[in-house]
Amino acid sequence: MxxxxxxxxxxxxxxxxxxxxxxxxxxxxxxxxxxxxxxxxxLTIIPKNDFALLTQLRTALQRSTLIIFVSPNAIECAMRAVDDANSSWGQLVNPGVKIGVVGQSSQEALIRHGLTKASILVPAHDESDSEGLWRVLQSKITDWPKESVLIIKGEGGRETLIEQLRSVGAGLEIVSIYSRVPLxxxxxxxxxxxxxxxxxxxxxxxxxxxxxxxxxxxxxxxxxxxxxxxxxxxxxxxxxxxxxxxxxxxxxxxxxxxxxxxxxxxxxxxxxxxxxxxx
The missing domain is CATH 3.40.50.10090 (Rossmann fold)
Incomplete structure (x- = not known):
């Protein structure tokens, strides 16, 4: 050839x-x-691990009833930040906490970090976006004002999901765990x-x-x-x-x-x- x-x-x-x-x-x-x-x-992913952010993340994980990761990057950077805080996921997160992810790649990343597939809320293969996750969350949660929701994300993006959570009265905290630097x-x-x-x-x-x-x-x-x-x-x-x-x-x-x-x-x-x- x-x-x-x-x-x-x-x-x-x-x-x-x-x-x-x-x-x-x-x-x-x-x-x-x-x-x-x-x-x-x-894009280059730059994790954030300053003391103030580590403290914010640690506190937010401890009081959350629902944790949403918007991407595999968010998962990897958050897990690294937990390690940097000399702690572990099991120590910080309450038993029974709900975990939501946008797509299958994020689900696989969490499983590699030791979470069980059954503990992760994820849209179907053909609905792997924030809208798909929102539909899944709505089917599982009915009393949103009682939920303490933590969104772990990068700087910018995913504003639709944030607006939807605010519209139903969920308690919401956002941690931007990394930044993206264009080539x-x-x-x-x-x-x-x-x-x-x-x-x-x-x-x-x-x-x-x-x-x-x-x-x-x-x-x-x-x-x-x-x-x-x-x-x-x-x-x-x-x-x-x-x-x-x-x-x-x-x-x-x-x-x-x-x-x-x-x-x-x-x-x-x-x-x-x-x-x-x-x-």
Whole structure:
């Protein structure tokens, strides 16, 4: 297959990209062994662990009846903060506390940290967003003013869920446990993407915010080399991300479940079609 050099770009933050990259490599190996894997962390997650935040988190965990994590990042940063406070989840959280997450990836992250699947409220696979979680919570909780709700999140985002909780009179506390830093538009990491053949390149996109930042880079038509995505494929882990990808110029877009296994399997399916099309 001379001239055929397929590439898959993983756009997750560096700490989260490893497992997904390994799964994609394993899934695609049997299809075509020479796939180029490119890491382009569009966002960097910066955990917060100052003394004031650790104190706030510790107190909030102890009095909460419902804890909502908005992302795997929120889980990892919170668990790290608990460790930094020389404590443990079991010591801080009351027995029977309800745990809510937006998607399957967050559920899996909590299970890896020792929580049981039965203790986690999560939307169905096809409803993995804040609206889906809200429907689940409404089916489980009827007396919201009696609930002490803690939302653990990054700076910005997820305002809809916060507004819904306030509208039903829930006691609400919000802890922003991390910040997101976009990849510098002048970073040399962009260079590796400009060297790829767009027709044989798949972008794995798992964050709407990251997609919007990618769009900012693509707008810089005067920057050399230029980053063009119009002829590339985009694999998105949610319909909202797919919409964001369409807005910045992707034309060939597919959507899969947000689980790493689903993303890797969908990437392998994309590669199968590439191999068929370019024998």
């Amino acid at each position: 001379k001239g055929f050099e397929p590439a898959i770009i993983v756009t997750r933050p560096t700490g989260q990209a490893r497992r997904l990259t390994e799964l994609i490599q394993a899934a695609t190996q049997a299809v075509y062994p020479s796939v180029r894997m490119v890491s382009l962390p569009l 510098d538009l002048a970073s040399p990491l962009w260079q590796s993407c400009t060297e790829l053949d767009p027709l044989h390149t798949l972008w794995t996109l798992t964050s709407s915010e990251a997609v919007r930042h990618l769009g900012e880079r693509c707008k810089e038509v005067n920057r050399i080399p230029r980053l063009a995505i119009e002829n590339s494929s985009a694999l998105c882990s949610h319909a909202n991300i797919a919409y964001a990808a369409q807005q910045i110029g992707f034309r060939n877009i597919s959507v899969c479940e947000p689980r790493d296994e689903s993303i890797s399997q969908s990437a392998a399916a994309w590669l199968v079609e590439q191999v068929k099309r370019f024998p």
